[in-house]
Amino acid sequence: MQPDVKIAMTIHPEISHEIMEKTFEGALLAHLLVPVRTASGYQLSAPNGVSPVFSGLDDLIALAEASSGDLAARMLPIIVKAYEENVRHAGGTLHVDEVAEALGEDFDVTTVLQEVCRLHTAETPYFQILWSTFVEGSARRLAQHGMISGGADLVTATGVTSFNAKDWLDDQTEAALRVQAASKRNEDWNFTGTNESDGLWHLSLPATDIKKILADDPLDELHIKCDGNGEYDLFRWMASEGVGRFIDVRDTLEAAMRSGEERLAIAEAECSEALCKSMGLSFEEWSIEWDDGMPYAINRREPELHIVYDGDGIWGLYMDGDERGQSDRPSVLGDMVRDVHREVFSTEP
Numbered sequence: 001m002q003p004d005v006k007i008a009m010t011i012h013p014e015i016s017h018e019i020m021e022k023t024f025e026g027a028l029l030a031h032l033l034v035p036v037r038t039a040s041g042y043q044l045s046a047p048n049g050v051s052p053v054f055s056g057l058d059d060l061i062a063l064a065e066a067s068s069g070d071l072a073a074r075m076l077p078i079i080v081k082a083y084e085e086n087v088r089h090a091g092g093t094l095h096v097d098e099v100a101e102a103l104g105e106d107f108d109v110t111t112v113l114q115e116v117c118r119l120h121t122a123e124t125p126y127f128q129i130l131w132s133t134f135v136e137g138s139a140r141r142l143a144q145h146g147m148i149s150g151g152a153d154l155v156t157a158t159g160v161t162s163f164n165a166k167d168w169l170d171d172q173t174e175a176a177l178r179v180q181a182a183s184k185r186n187e188d189w190n191f192t193g194t195n196e197s198d199g200l201w202h203l204s205l206p207a208t209d210i211k212k213i214l215a216d217d218p219l220d221e222l223h224i225k226c227d228g229n230g231e232y233d234l235f236r237w238m239a240s241e242g243v244g245r246f247i248d249v250r251d252t253l254e255a256a257m258r259s260g261e262e263r264l265a266i267a268e269a270e271c272s273e274a275l276c277k278s279m280g281l282s283f284e285e286w287s288i289e290w291d292d293g294m295p296y297a298i299n300r301r302e303p304e305l306h307i308v309y310d311g312d313g314i315w316g317l318y319m320d321g322d323e324r325g326q327s328d329r330p331s332v333l334g335d336m337v338r339d340v341h342r343e344v345f346s347t348e349p
Contacts, residue, residue, distance in 0.1 A: 004135060005133050005134070005136075006048065006133065006134055006135075006136050007046070007049055007050060007131050008046055008131065008132055008133075008134055009033075009050070009109070010046075010129070010130050010131075011033070011043075011045065011113070011128070012127070012130075013124075013127070014038065014041035014044075015044060015116065015124065016120075016123060017037070017042065019124075020035060020041070020042045023063065023119075024060065024064045024066070024067040024071075024072045025067070025069065025071070025112055025115050026116075027059065027063050028112045029044060029109075029113070029116075031053070031054045031055065032046070032050050032112065033050065034047065046109075050109055052095055052096045053093050053094070054079075054093065054094045054095075054096070055092070055093045055094075056092075057079050057083040057092035057093065058092065060079050061079055061080055061083060064079060069118070069119050070115070070118075071111070071112070074103060075103070078098070078103070079094060082094040109129070110129070110160045113127045113129075114156070114159075117155060118157045125156065125157070126154060126155060126156045127154075127155040128152065128155075129152060129153040129155065130150075131151055131152070131153070132151075133149055133150065149165045150165045151163045151165050151168075175196055176195050188261070189201040189202065189203050189224070189257060190203070196226040197228070199225075201224040201225075201257070202222065202223050202224075202237070203222045203260060204219045204220075205219055205222060205236075206219075206267055206268050207275070207295075208270070208271055208275055208278065209274070209275075210278045210279050210295065211278065212240070213295065214309070214313075217239065218239040219239060220238055221239070222234065222235070222236060222264065223235040223236075224257065226253075227249070231250065232252065232253050232256035233246065233256075234247045234248040234250070234256050234259055234260050235247060236263075247259075247263065275295050276297065279307075279330040280329060280330060281297055281331060281334045282334070285299065285300055285301075285337075285338075286300065287300055291308075296308045296309065297330065299337065302319075304319060304320045305318070305319050305337065306318045306319075307330045307334065310326070313328050314326055314327070315328070315329065315330045316333075317333040317336065317337070
């Protein structure tokens, strides 16, 4: 047996004494909700759920006949019919489901509040509704997980915008699972965020400037973001500038990743030459290798000849592990090798 789930709600702002006490729409709200009179108006709420029954139909008929609203005109014959058929109760009764069926459309509190906004736009341009579900019983409790749990509505003369916590949670969960699946398929890319709408995939680009490496500056990255139109934009994130530069757009995440990986391959191929240039060394004479995240140069003619960073701003020139010179610039050591090459080696490069 399904539990009896009801919706509690609060409504803001207050509604005026004039509307609540003298109009058809105010009378409908008084049946559906709990109005509390204050000095400035009526506070509306439904602490124990919305009442589904209109009573005192004879009074509602008189107010509907006096109303200029479209809702009153459409509901009047429904109320009159119910009043004529239901003589067992004083004034007659009418269930909201009967109203919805007769109108051929949904009918609830927002229907009436929107009509108030239409008829009294200057005074009540909007209503805010906060709502949550509960299970009625001797011990009132929240509805079980998986049921509608809560949300909000903004009601204006032109429409109703709604937020449902369960729908939002389901959407966020589905998006997070999609992200996890995509990240698992593409292990080189990392994801930051909770879903495609607020997160991004990122992939580090190789370092190409020795000064930035020594300063431990962050690396440039490739970023992929979903643009909200079902497409995926590829950017190069310039870490030193804190901005992203657009590169490409693709229809699928996989295509955007392939595009990024092509650019990564180009960057990796050009990395060694760029590092040599930043060190003031000739790429024709030196190649680059890495040791624990730090690049060092290897002479192409004599592979045992290395230029290595010793720390504290000092570079060392090593031959077979023996230090042959020091400088605060690797370019000076490169020039030293060129100048004394005939003395150190038996052949010229």
